[in-house]
Amino acid sequence: MNAWTQAACRDSSKTLQKVWQCAKEILSNEELNKLLLSTDAHGMTAWHFAANSDNSETLQNVWECAEEILTIDEFYKLV
DSSP: OOOOHHHHHHOOOHHHHHHHHHHHHHHOOOHHHHHHHBHHHHHBBBBHHHHHHOOHHHHHHHHHHHHHHHOHHHHHHOO
């Protein structure tokens, strides 16, 4: 599990934001897409963890990060 998925799993909005900011500085959009969709050993993504959390702020953070790099068409392919 990478830092992005781990932060969502632990319901840590501040860590999600920090990981995203660092990732945007060094990764391409394609690599950021892969980060958004990366999974743990059970196939769970940060989206899954955020949706399952009781904290809507975590889900909002993942959503806002996706909005920064995904087009509408790319987004619809994910959901």
